[in-house]
Amino acid sequence: xxxxxxxxxxxxxxxxxxTGRAVEDFINEAYTSGVELWNLQRIxxxxxxxxxxxxxxxxxxxxxxxxxxxxxxxxxxxxxFLIMKLSRRKGFAxxxxxxxxxxxxLSSFVWxxxxxxxxxxxxxxxxxxxxxxxxxxxxLRREVDSTSLGRAILAEFPGLAWVGVHIKGTTVNxxxxxxxxxxxxxxxxxxxxxxxxxxxxxxxxxxxxxxxEGDTVAKGQMLVxxxxxxxxxxxxxxxxxxxxxxxxxxxxxxxxxxxxxxLELVQEFETETGRVEKAGRLSFGPYELRIGPESAPFQTYxxxxxxxxVPFLGGTKPLIGLTATTYRETEKxxxxxxxEEALEDLKEEAFAHVKAxxxxxAKILDEREELKYSEERKWVYTLTIETLEDIAQERSEDRxxxx
Amino acid sequence: xxISGNKPGSGRAKERIAExxxxxxxxxxxxxxxxxxxxxxxxxxxxxxxxxxxSGSVVIATVKGSVxxxxxxxxxxxxxxxxxGVQGKIEHLDLxxxxx
Numbered sequence: 194x195x196x197x198x199x200x201x202x203x204x205x206x207x208x209x210x211x212t213g214r215a216v217e218d219f220i221n222e223a224y225t226s227g228v229e230l231w232n233l234q235r236i237x238x239x240x241x242x243x244x245x246x247x248x249x250x251x252x253x254x255x256x257x258x259x260x261x262x263x264x265x266x267x268x269x270x271x272x273x274f275l276i277m278k279l280s281r282r283k284g285f286a287x288x289x290x291x292x293x294x295x296x297x298x299l300s301s302f303v304w305x306x307x308x309x310x311x312x313x314x315x316x317x318x319x320x321x322x323x324x325x326x327x328x329x330x331x332x333l334r335r336e337v338d339s340t341s342l343g344r345a346i347l348a349e350f351p352g353l354a355w356v357g358v359h360i361k362g363t364t365v366n367x368x369x370x371x372x373x374x375x376x377x378x379x380x381x382x383x384x385x386x387x388x389x390x391x392x393x394x395x396x397x398x399x400x401x402x403x404x405x406e407g408d409t410v411a412k413g414q415m416l417v418x419x420x421x422x423x424x425x426x427x428x429x430x431x432x433x434x435x436x437x438x439x440x441x442x443x444x445x446x447x448x449x450x451x452x453x454x455x456l457e458l459v460q461e462f463e464t465e466t467g468r469v470e471k472a473g474r475l476s477f478g479p480y481e482l483r484i485g486p487e488s489a490p491f492q493t494y495x496x497x498x499x500x501x502x503v504p505f506l507g508g509t510k511p512l513i514g515l516t517a518t519t520y521r522e523t524e525k526x527x528x529x530x531x532x533e534e535a536l537e538d539l540k541e542e543a544f545a546h547v548k549a550x551x552x553x554x555a556k557i558l559d560e561r562e563e564l565k566y567s568e569e570r571k572w573v574y575t576l577t578i579e580t581l582e583d584i585a586q587e588r589s590e591d592r593x594x595x596x
Numbered sequence: 597x598x599i600s601g602n603k604p605g606s607g608r609a610k611e612r613i614a615e616x617x618x619x620x621x622x623x624x625x626x627x628x629x630x631x632x633x634x635x636x637x638x639x640x641x642x643x644x645x646x647x648x649x650x651s652g653s654v655v656i657a658t659v660k661g662s663v664x665x666x667x668x669x670x671x672x673x674x675x676x677x678x679x680x681g682v683q684g685k686i687e688h689l690d691l692x693x694x695x696x
Binding site for chain 2: 216217220221223224225227229230231232233234235241
């Protein structure tokens with residue numbers, strides 16, 4: 194769009210159809226009297242189309258008469274016509290203006306406050322704080338000073354390393370970065386046994402070993418302590434002379450894990466017979482309406498109940514209750530399992546069970562399986578897996594806690 | 597539409613002055629200045645009006661006689677006191693032949 198056409202849109206122009214024997218006369222008449230004509234197009238033998246400015250329209254009327262032509266306005270283009278149209282449709286115009294005003298007004302408020310980047314801290318505490326500072330949904334956008342707000346948040350919460358406040362449209366985005374403080378290990382760390390084990394190898398990097406290689410230890414037993422009572426070579430029970438460190442080391446031990454299972458050859462289970470009975474109950478206050486049987490019509494069955502209630506204000510009994518119960522008849526059946534298959538299943542279960550407990554990095558030394566006929570006249574299967582693994586487990590103790 | 601009279605005497609004197617002072621002729625005389633851009637646009641300065649306008653031909657009056665533009669889909673893009681612009685597919689341009 195050129196500047197000229199923009200100007201003509203502002204001034205408003207019409208496309209006029211001029212019909213006559215000598216339209217050329219009309220053209221000459223127009224330009225000589227200073228009326229601007231443009232984009233003249235021949236339509237047919239007798240008529241042309243041309244653009245003229247709205248302001249020249251009265252002049253054109255006279256000219257048409259003088260040159261014995263007739264004119265007809267084909268199209269009206271430009272702002273003056275738009276205004277005329279709008280003034281005729283007042284409701285629409287008012288609506289359009291109102292819309293713009295309301296949109297502008299609403300967009301000058303803050304509607305959303307978001308806090309991102311919180312890891313340990315709750316965003317709500319920050320939201321609460323800034324609400325006290327006067328930043329919450331509903332305040333004017335220009336009243337939010339992002340720089341000072343950021344500084345205030347940073348001053349309030351010492352756990353934050355950086356705060357960025359961005360106002361984007363009607364949303365205030367608060368981006369925070371929390372400080373990652375190195376975990377100060379102020380307490381004492383002991384090493385304790387993670388499992389019942391036989392200690393085979395110990396490498397103590399820090400601390401006082403309480404067990405030695407070849408010892409059997411129980412789960413939870415202290416292996417290496419972080420409290421060194423006699424750091425200078427003499428006994429001293431004085432607490433102040435105690436040397437406190439974080440024990441560190443590797444304690445390799447043999448661990449046995451077992452699983453015992455009874456080989457069940459006879460298996461009992463319940464199956465549904467397919468017979469189903471449905472019962473419904475509708476209660477309204479103290480009144481009740483029942484459909485179907487009141488109690489289960491079968492000897493062995495499973496029950497499926499769904500309840501829908503409308504609570505009565507203040508009361509414990511619901512105002513309206515709707516209960517649908519489905520009873521399904523069941524019967525017990527017995528299956529004699531194949532011995533081989535049952536044993537295979539049991540083994541699989543045993544291995545899965547034990548292996549799930551073995552930590553990563555453990556070395557499996559031995560796997561033993563046993564099938565014994567017990568006194569209770571049952572076949573008992575036992576799986577034992579022996580591993581070699583690090584049994585040291587850190588346990589910290591607060592320094593303050595010992596006083 | 598009458599073309600304003602071309603007095604041979606005064607015209608010649610002006611022409612001589614223009615020649616003597618090496619002035620561009622169109623600025624001193626009412627001689628038309630015709631600019632053709634490609635075959636799509638034509639403009640004439642110092643025109644005296646339109647004699648005939650159809651989509652196939654535009655005849656424009658000048659001091660030197662009538663200039664005829666022939667072509668297809670011809671339109672008068674603008675017309676003011678000093679300038680006529682013609683747009684379309686221009687095929688022929690007939691310039692006025694000097695009487696002498």
